Amino acid sequence: MQITSIIAIYALFWVMCAFLLLPFGVKTHDEAGIAKVPGQADSAPANFRPGRVAFRATLLAACLTxxxxxxxxxxxxxxxxxDLLGQMGPS
Structure with missing residues (x-):
């Protein structure tokens, strides 16, 4: 396998992992006991840390790759x- 293919596969795994890991460890202002800003959505995260999400996605994507x-x-x-349908014969 060429290195460019490995890099492309890693990038795909990284994006999927980042989206998968986004909701973990995030609390709303009500859950964290912090006052909300007027006009703020009730579901807005209070402790969103994109660096932590990127780091975890990097580790998980490296393992999956x-x-x-x-x-x-x-x-x-x-x-x-x-082959779940049995349509591919032995090669």
């Missing part, structure tokens, strides 16, 4: 293994 590349080179799971 490593697993993906290892599976690509070792062929642990192939296309025939995930």
């Amino acid at each position: 490593a697993l993906f590349v290892a599976n690509y080179s070792q062929q642990w799971i192939t296309v025939e293994d995930v």
